[in-house]
Amino acid sequence: MRIATWNVNSITARLPRLLAWLESSGTDVLCLQETKCTDEQFPREELRALGFESAVHADGRWNGVAIVSRVGLGEVTPGLPGGPGYDGVQEPRAISATCDGVRVWSVYVPNGREVDHAHFAYKLQWLEALGAAVSGDAAAGRPFAVLGDFNIAPTDEDVYDRSAFEGLTHVTPAERAALESLRGLGLTDVVPRPLKYDHPYTYWDYRQLCFPKNRGMRIDLVYGNKAFAGAVKDSYVDREERKGKGASDHAPVVVDLDGAAVRQI
Numbered sequence: 001m002r003i004a005t006w007n008v009n010s011i012t013a014r015l016p017r018l019l020a021w022l023e024s025s026g027t028d029v030l031c032l033q034e035t036k037c038t039d040e041q042f043p044r045e046e047l048r049a050l051g052f053e054s055a056v057h058a059d060g061r062w063n064g065v066a067i068v069s070r071v072g073l074g075e076v077t078p079g080l081p082g083g084p085g086y087d088g089v090q091e092p093r094a095i096s097a098t099c100d101g102v103r104v105w106s107v108y109v110p111n112g113r114e115v116d117h118a119h120f121a122y123k124l125q126w127l128e129a130l131g132a133a134v135s136g137d138a139a140a141g142r143p144f145a146v147l148g149d150f151n152i153a154p155t156d157e158d159v160y161d162r163s164a165f166e167g168l169t170h171v172t173p174a175e176r177a178a179l180e181s182l183r184g185l186g187l188t189d190v191v192p193r194p195l196k197y198d199h200p201y202t203y204w205d206y207r208q209l210c211f212p213k214n215r216g217m218r219i220d221l222v223y224g225n226k227a228f229a230g231a232v233k234d235s236y237v238d239r240e241e242r243k244g245k246g247a248s249d250h251a252p253v254v255v256d257l258d259g260a261a262v263r264q265i
Contacts, residue, residue, distance in 0.1 A: 001071065001100060001257045003029045005147035005220055006144055006241075007108070010036040011066075014248055015043055021241060028047035028071045029099045030252075031147045032105030035064030042066065056093040063094050065108050065148070083129040086110070086122045094130070096137070096169070102228070103137050107148035110167035120169060123151070127178040131185060138185040138225050140214035143262050145224035146187070149203075149250065154179055154189060157199060158218035170219065171180075179221075180235055188229040190222040192236045192253050200237045203250045211242055220253050231261040 005029045008014040009031065022030065030052075035042065036058035047054050051070045057078035058064035067073065080094040097104040105129065112123040130146070135145040152175045156162040165171045183189065201216025210216065210263040222235070234256040242251040 001029070001102065001259045002027045002254060002264060003031075003099075003102070003104065003145070003257065004252045005031040005033070005106065005149075005222060006252040007033040007149040007220060007248060009034050009248040009250065009252040011064075012037055012041065013041065013246065015046065018244060019046060019050065021238075022047075022052065022068075022172045025238070025252075025254070029067065029069045029102070029104060031104060032066040032068065032107035032108060033064075033070075034039070034062070035066055035150045036060070036062060037064060043081045045068045055097045057092040059092050061091070063108055065095045067095055067099070067104060067106050071095070072098075074098045075103070080129055080228075083133070084122060084125040086119065088116070091166050093126070094133075100109070100117070101142060102257070103140070103142060103144040103147040105134060105137070105148070107146055107150070109148070109150045109152065110149050112175070115167065115169055115172060124171075124174060124178055127175075127182070131178075131182050134182075135185050138187055140225070141227060142255070143225065143231060145190070145222055145228045145255075146182075147222045149219060149251070150221045151181070151219055152176065152179055152221075153217050153219055155240065158201075160201070160215040160217070170187055170217065182223060186225055187223040188226075190224050190232055190235050190255055192222075192228060193234075194235055195239050202237055202253055204242060206249050220250055222255055223251060224245040227262075228257070231257040233258050
C-alpha cells in the first residue's frame, strides 16, 4: 500500500498536477492539506474518474483538508474533537478515515505566525488537542498514522540554516515539545529519504530562489504507531513535484507499506 501526504496549496490551482501525479505515482491513499476550497468545490468527480473516493473537510478559506483513497474509505471523522477555535471559528484542519484497515489522519497544523501572536498560542492548544484526539488510535493494534503539514521542523537538521530562524516560529522549544508529546503516545517519526541532497526537506518558500538553492524545511511529517511503522518498506520525498510551473511550495511525502504485513494485523 502506498500512502502519501501533500500540502497542495490550493487544490484548484494544483488539480492538473495532482491528477497526473496520482496516475503516475501509484498512490493508494493521499492526505491533502490547504485545499483552499469549499466542500462543494472539491473535485470529487475528477478524482472518482481515477478510482478515488474522497473525504473532505473544507470551508473555502485558507485551510481545508481531505483524504482520497482507491482502497476504501470508512469511519470518516471530519474535524478535531475538542479542538480550539480561532477568532471564534473551528477551522477545517483535520480529518480521519480508515482505508483498507489503515487508520489515517490528515492534519494541517496552524502556522503560528509569530511567537508573541495569539495564533502561536492557538497552535500549541491545537497540538495538545490533536494528541488527545489521536491517543486512542495510536494505542490501537491496527496500523495508524497522522500525516500532514505540521508547520514544525522537528530538529535543527530539518531546516537549511538554524540561524535564519532565530526568534521565529517552526523551530521553538515549545513547538518541538508538542511534537515530542505526540511521539510519546507511541508514535514514530517516519523520516523519508531524500531523492537529492542530504536531507529530506518537504517545503521551500517561493521567494528568494529557495528551491533552486535547496533552502528548505522538513515540516510535512508522518507519525505512525508500532503497527504502521513496522510495516514501512520505504519512504521518500517526491521532490520532482516541487519543480516547474504551477507547483505547490510543498512536495509529497510518500510511504510504502508491506500490504501483507498490514493485512495480518
